[in-house]
Amino acid sequence: MSRERLYIFDTTLRDGAQTQGVDFSVEDKRAISLALDRLGIDYVEGGWPGANPTDTAFFADPPKLASARLVAFGMTRRSGRSAANDPGLAAVLEAKADAACLVAKTWDFHVDLALGISLAENLELIADSIAAAAARGREPMMDAEHFFDGYKANPDFALRCLETAMEAGARWIVLCDTNGGSLPHEVERIVGEVARRVPGTRLGIHTHNDTENAVANSLAAIRAGVRQVQGTLNGLGERCGNANLVSLIPTLVLKPDYSDRLETGIGPEKLRQITQVSRLLDELLNRAPNRHSPYVGASAFAHKGGLHVSAVEKDPRSYEHVPPESVGNRRRVLVSDQAGRSNILSRLRDAGIDIDSSSPKIARLLDEVKEREFLGYSYDGAEASFELLARRMLGQVPDYFEVRSFRVMVERRHNARGELVTVSEAVVKVMVDGEVIMSVGEGNGPVNALDRALRKDLGKYSAYLDDLRLVDFKVRILTGGTEAVTRVMIESGDGEGNRWFTVGVSPNIVDASFQALHDSIIYKLHRDGAPAADLARGRRAAGD
Numbered sequence: 001m002s003r004e005r006l007y008i009f010d011t012t013l014r015d016g017a018q019t020q021g022v023d024f025s026v027e028d029k030r031a032i033s034l035a036l037d038r039l040g041i042d043y044v045e046g047g048w049p050g051a052n053p054t055d056t057a058f059f060a061d062p063p064k065l066a067s068a069r070l071v072a073f074g075m076t077r078r079s080g081r082s083a084a085n086d087p088g089l090a091a092v093l094e095a096k097a098d099a100a101c102l103v104a105k106t107w108d109f110h111v112d113l114a115l116g117i118s119l120a121e122n123l124e125l126i127a128d129s130i131a132a133a134a135a136r137g138r139e140p141m142m143d144a145e146h147f148f149d150g151y152k153a154n155p156d157f158a159l160r161c162l163e164t165a166m167e168a169g170a171r172w173i174v175l176c177d178t179n180g181g182s183l184p185h186e187v188e189r190i191v192g193e194v195a196r197r198v199p200g201t202r203l204g205i206h207t208h209n210d211t212e213n214a215v216a217n218s219l220a221a222i223r224a225g226v227r228q229v230q231g232t233l234n235g236l237g238e239r240c241g242n243a244n245l246v247s248l249i250p251t252l253v254l255k256p257d258y259s260d261r262l263e264t265g266i267g268p269e270k271l272r273q274i275t276q277v278s279r280l281l282d283e284l285l286n287r288a289p290n291r292h293s294p295y296v297g298a299s300a301f302a303h304k305g306g307l308h309v310s311a312v313e314k315d316p317r318s319y320e321h322v323p324p325e326s327v328g329n330r331r332r333v334l335v336s337d338q339a340g341r342s343n344i345l346s347r348l349r350d351a352g353i354d355i356d357s358s359s360p361k362i363a364r365l366l367d368e369v370k371e372r373e374f375l376g377y378s379y380d381g382a383e384a385s386f387e388l389l390a391r392r393m394l395g396q397v398p399d400y401f402e403v404r405s406f407r408v409m410v411e412r413r414h415n416a417r418g419e420l421v422t423v424s425e426a427v428v429k430v431m432v433d434g435e436v437i438m439s440v441g442e443g444n445g446p447v448n449a450l451d452r453a454l455r456k457d458l459g460k461y462s463a464y465l466d467d468l469r470l471v472d473f474k475v476r477i478l479t480g481g482t483e484a485v486t487r488v489m490i491e492s493g494d495g496e497g498n499r500w501f502t503v504g505v506s507p508n509i510v511d512a513s514f515q516a517l518h519d520s521i522i523y524k525l526h527r528d529g530a531p532a533a534d535l536a537r538g539r540r541a542a543g544d
Helices: 026-039 053-060 087-094 108-115 119-135 147-153 155-168 184-194 214-224 245-254 274-284 307-314 337-350 360-375 383-393 446-456 459-465 509-527 535-541
Strands: 007-010 043-047 069-075 099-105 139-145 172-177 203-207 228-231 402-414 420-432 435-443 469-477 486-493 499-506
Touching: 007 245, 026 043, 026 053, 026 274, 026 469, 026 486, 026 499, 043 053, 069 087, 069 139, 087 099, 087 119, 099 108, 099 119, 099 155, 108 119, 108 147, 119 139, 119 155, 139 147, 139 155, 147 155, 147 172, 147 184, 155 172, 155 184, 172 184, 172 214, 172 228, 184 203, 184 214, 203 214, 214 228, 214 245, 228 245, 245 274, 274 469, 337 360, 337 383, 360 383, 383 499, 383 509, 402 446, 402 509, 420 446, 420 459, 435 446, 446 509, 459 509, 469 509, 486 509, 499 509
Parallel strands: 007 043, 007 228, 043 069, 069 099, 099 139, 139 172, 172 203, 203 228
Antiparallel strands: 402 420, 420 435, 469 486, 486 499
């Protein structure tokens, strides 16, 4: 029996950006969009063009997505303006996006309170705006704001809003539990009633988590007929968050009640990426992952001693509802080495490294990764550093140059105008093919100065680094006190739009930054096929 298609819509970069303490940069948005695209998400809502400089810049030069459709969010036209003469609507429709999702009022209380217009005029706003999106070649969607509260208060008007959007050409009409107060039995009943008027193949669900029911409400709506489900990575969102796609997606793919009836763009192979995608988001936000998150948390498949461990050793199904490998996670018990090997092998395949699965080097690499994770390294969001670690252990990283020493100075002084300023300067000595090169760099901070000095002159390798740029720099304190251990995550980019992440850990923030900078340079040289240097000859020439 053929399965029905269920479309997954991610709103991390728009609704998730309303989370208190979350502030995405343009490069954060690019990295997350590309990760969602690789995962198999159908729609990626990039933000609200025209609402803020970050979203406007993102849509001015959006990432190239392989299969996901990029969505621009906005409002229906304002009262008193035509669809052709509304700057806010124009910014959405002119954005470089495949689809336009327009929010509209469907609760009569809000039409009167927020807009101060008649119910009939509200329907005109919906019809004109959806038609304008369709005319511009954007896949039109309507977010039916406060729909469940509106349906309870005035079902006739709420339904008329949906039908108006459908008649105007909306591909999707998304039922929003904006206040997050609805319960699963209410959602299933109301969606079932709506589906008698609007086909489920044109209905979506967007839930908030104010009663801790966002995932349950989404599943209830899917059972009742909707065929688009919206949510965010790790449940980001204003107040208590949105439906957590990291919990929803594995349930839809792995649980027979859904997987036997519904097909998504995320198959078993892609599903194994979801733990990594979840942790990538946390790394970009510079926060610790929730160890107890379903499916992807470090404790999701953790088993303590006693009867549980004994049972899991005999058959993991005794205490695990799905295999941890199916979501890219691993079991954490005394017998977890095999799961660890599977993860390592999967990561090696992703990096294009071919190695016999029975090789003893796999076990050594696994032990090295575990030891480094204990020290504070995190390779979930630093794929380039992990690849270099593996290739170095396998003898696949050539010698390029050797950093003989570096020194960083920070001076706080008065400038010629009498202003108090802080100046950073770095001196780096490197050896390339027997020649010792000393470079000096100044920057607005010690890491910026070190980066400039390190890349100022690397001899024959300088040409390979002309288009290398540091996109983002994040610091996380792993232990407390002035002697705290620091983890630095650096995102780098090149002129072809490639992005990669490297990591360094040290009690000294400059040393941790240097490790990440060094890995970034070595990764680019290796990826671009730079020739090896003869460091042994160089050391002899230098008298070492």
